[in-house]
Amino acid sequence: MNQTILNAEELSQVYGTITAVDNFTVKIYPGELVGLLGPNGAGKSSTMRMLTGLVAPSKGSVTYRGYDIADDPIDARRHFGYVAEQPMIIPYLTGIEYVEFVAGMYGIDGKTAKCRAEPYLERFRLTGAIYKRADQYSHGMQQKIAFIAQLVHEPDLLLADEPSVGLDPDGILEMQKTFREYVESGNSILLSTHQLEMAEGICSRVLILSKGVLLADQRIDENLLESHSNLQNYFFSLTKGTER
Numbered sequence: 001m002n003q004t005i006l007n008a009e010e011l012s013q014v015y016g017t018i019t020a021v022d023n024f025t026v027k028i029y030p031g032e033l034v035g036l037l038g039p040n041g042a043g044k045s046s047t048m049r050m051l052t053g054l055v056a057p058s059k060g061s062v063t064y065r066g067y068d069i070a071d072d073p074i075d076a077r078r079h080f081g082y083v084a085e086q087p088m089i090i091p092y093l094t095g096i097e098y099v100e101f102v103a104g105m106y107g108i109d110g111k112t113a114k115c116r117a118e119p120y121l122e123r124f125r126l127t128g129a130i131y132k133r134a135d136q137y138s139h140g141m142q143q144k145i146a147f148i149a150q151l152v153h154e155p156d157l158l159l160a161d162e163p164s165v166g167l168d169p170d171g172i173l174e175m176q177k178t179f180r181e182y183v184e185s186g187n188s189i190l191l192s193t194h195q196l197e198m199a200e201g202i203c204s205r206v207l208i209l210s211k212g213v214l215l216a217d218q219r220i221d222e223n224l225l226e227s228h229s230n231l232q233n234y235f236f237s238l239t240k241g242t243e244r
């Protein structure tokens with residue numbers, strides 16, 4: 001089996017005169033929780049959209065376990081889940097129908113999907129709401145159900161773009177706990193976030209983008225914390241004055 005879960009090579013995204021992402025190259029391995037950090041407009045969401053195949057890159061390639069997202073999209077997609085910045089739900093489905101619908105796209109039957117989702121539904125206190133239509137959910141509840149739906153096919157890698165925005169404090173804690181457990185079981189997460197304190201607490205490695213350029217691919221280790229005290233100081237030492 002290919003040990004690298006994600007291999008992104010020289011990805012670029014150009015919108016007119018703006019180079020949103022410039023030659024982004026990264027590998028992600030099993031058991032890693034990698035933070036994708038950067039100021040507003042740095043190119044984090046553009047990177048996520050290219051990694052998921054939602055948008056074709058202007059240049060470069062993305063493979064999951066060796067499957068190219070452009071050439072072998074079905075095999076590549078089995079290996080990752082994607083939690084978008086805005087919750088992707090289907091308003092006229094109930095919460096549980098939505099979870100089953102997403103699972104069905106990966107060939108998972110409804111009973112298995114419900115069974116796998118149940119511990120997460122309990123954890124996120126959604127059990128009582130799963131038979132309500134998703135358009136009756138609050139933003140936070142929609143985000144939680146969208147998150148759970150992406151875990152049911154048990155992807156090797158979860159790509160999460162600001163997944164905790166709009167969650168209540170309890171939801172944020174439960175999401176962090178879920179992330180930790182997910183990587184402890186050998187899976188990986190790429191987490192785009194502005195919450196540097198959270199990133200320092202849970203990430204093993206961070207990627208720092210500014211103006212579309214990857215400024216750092218850095219382990220969060222004793223050396224980093226000794227030299228900069230915390231991730232926030234390191235982040236600002238690289239990005240201050242580089243915003244678009």
Ligand SMILES: Nc1ncnc2c1ncn2[C@@H]1O[C@H](COP(=O)(O)OP(=O)(O)OP(=O)(O)O)[C@@H](O)[C@H]1O
Pocket residue numbers: 015018019020038039040041042043044045046047244
């Ligand atoms: N569809 C688009 N068309 C034109 N320009 C775009 C498009 N999407 C993003 N951009 C531009 O690309 C750059 C990167 O945007 P992107 O949304 O990827 O940044 P980000 O790091 O996710 O920002 P934020 O932290 O504010 O969410 C910005 O200058 C943005 O204006």
